[in-house]
Amino acid sequence: MNENTEVVVIGGGYAGVMAANRLTQRADVTVTLVNPRPDFVHRIRLHQLVGGTxxxxxxYRDVLAAGVRLVVDTVTRIDAAGRGLELASGGTLGYDYLVYAVGSGSADPSVPGAAEYAYPIGTFEEARRLRPVLDAAPATAPVTVVGAGPTGIETAAELAEAGRAVTLVCGGVLGPYLHPRGRRSVARRLARLGVTVLDGPDSKVTAVTPDAVRLGGGRELPSTVTIWTAGFGVPDLAVRSGLSTDALGRLLTDETLTSIDDDRVFAAGDSAAPSGLPLRMSCQAAMPMGARAADTVLSLIGGERPETLNQSFAAQCISLGRGDGIFQFAKRSDVAVWFNIDGRLGAKLKETVCQGVVKHLADEAAKPGGYRLHRVGGGPARRQQLERAGRSETPAPAGRGA
Structure with a gap:
């Protein structure tokens, strides 16, 4: 009779749910998912929460396998030596293997006044907190969105389409990831929505006040509501627990997503830094990494050699209100190319992606092991990245000590 193996997953986002579902393939594995919220947050729709759409x-019943035990709590410390977790409720959990998938949130802004007067929207709680603030502001009140990555662009478009007077402060380039052709398309759509886009070197925010935003060029913008989307950070749980991390706090792993400190700890999603070279923060990376981390655990339980990360990217999609969007194609190495699909078809593709993410999780819950996108060819691009950084992709032996 096989001995039961306890696997705990910290974090119930895209990576954590995928990993937890996949781990239920084996009947002799007990899977526990620890998450601070009782519901799954569909993070790529947070701009819609802000916009009210x-x-x-x-x-969780729609995306989490029935065999996964959900514990609604927050892990405050990982005791890697003792293979245990301390919980905010005062309880503890033991584990044989641990998957670290705590995700990411808003970075602490260093700009004077931003922490006091700007509203971040990197988490569900932050986005929900902003809703009544917007509802209380007059329809004509100036709204400033700081940060011109996907979240900033999507939030600005969503609010402008709802009739808000929106200024998007880029702090540099509009949509840095986008190909110039795609960037021009996004700029045209924002202009049609009435969004004022401020980019270039003088668009960096130097201070935020209760009713204004100051820019590096000396300009001051009136702003009744300032929304902060510039930068993301990760929880400091790994740092506080004495595990090795990169400068941002992401858990350092090898290419099998195994912690460099402990062969019973694995990481996936935004909070992982494989070989010190993290992937772009996105559900496009998080779900395959969750599947890869689960496969590594299952391989070790089965006495097999785990495979290495084989991540491939295809595109970045951005919604521009409910009726427009852009699907920016990319090389497997995650570099944007000239080709994109915009307009209404772009919006439909983005919506298909949003729905498809939930479907992937639900399908894996219903049929663990069915997800295959983490096996799509992307290895050559990853190997080139490792070679440029002078790193090896050879996995460590399965029996490596903690």
Whole structure:
């Protein structure tokens, strides 16, 4: 009779749910998912929560395998030596293997006044907190969105389409990831929505006050509501627990997503830094990494050699209100190319992606092991990245000590 193996997953986002579902393939594995919220946050819809067009949550019963035990709590410390977790409720959990998938959130802004007067929207709680603030502001009140990555662009477009007077402060380039052709398309759509886009070297924010935003060029913008989307950070749980991390706090792993400190700890998603070379923060990376981390655990339980990360990227999609969007194609190495699909078809593709993410999780819950996108060819691009950094992709032996 096989001995039961306890696997705990910290974090119930895209990576964590995928990993937890996949781990239920084996009947002799008990899977526990620890998450601070009772519902799954569909994070790529948070801009819609801000705009009032979607709730951005999904019932865990719709995406989590029935065999996964959900513990609604927060892990405050990992005791890697003792293979245990301390919980905010005062309880503890033991584990044989641990998957670290705590995700990311808003970075602490260093700009004077930003922490006091700007509203971040990197988490569900932050986005929900902003809703009544917007509802209380007059329809004509100036709204400033700081940060011109996907979140900033999507939030500015969503609010402008709802009739808000929006200024998007880029702090540099509009949509840095985008190909110039795609960037021009996004700029045209924002202009049609009435969004004022401020880019270039003088668009860096130097201070935020209760009713204004100051820019590096000396300009001051009136702003009744300032929304902060510039930068993301990760929880400091790994740092506080004495595990090795990169400068941002992401858990350092090898290419099998195994912690460089402990062969019973694995990481996936935004909070992982494989070989010190993290992937772009996105559900496009998080779900395959969750599947890869689960496969590594299952390989070790089965006495097999785990495979290495084989991540491939295809595109970045951005919604521009409910009726427009852009699907920016990319090389497997995650570099944007000239080709994109915009307009209404771009919006439909983005919506298909949003729905497809939930479907992937639900399908894996119903049929663990069915997800295959983490096996799509992307290895050559990853190997080139490792070679440029002078790193090896050879996995460590399965029996490596903690």
């Amino acid at each position: 979607d709730g951005a949550v999904v019932d």
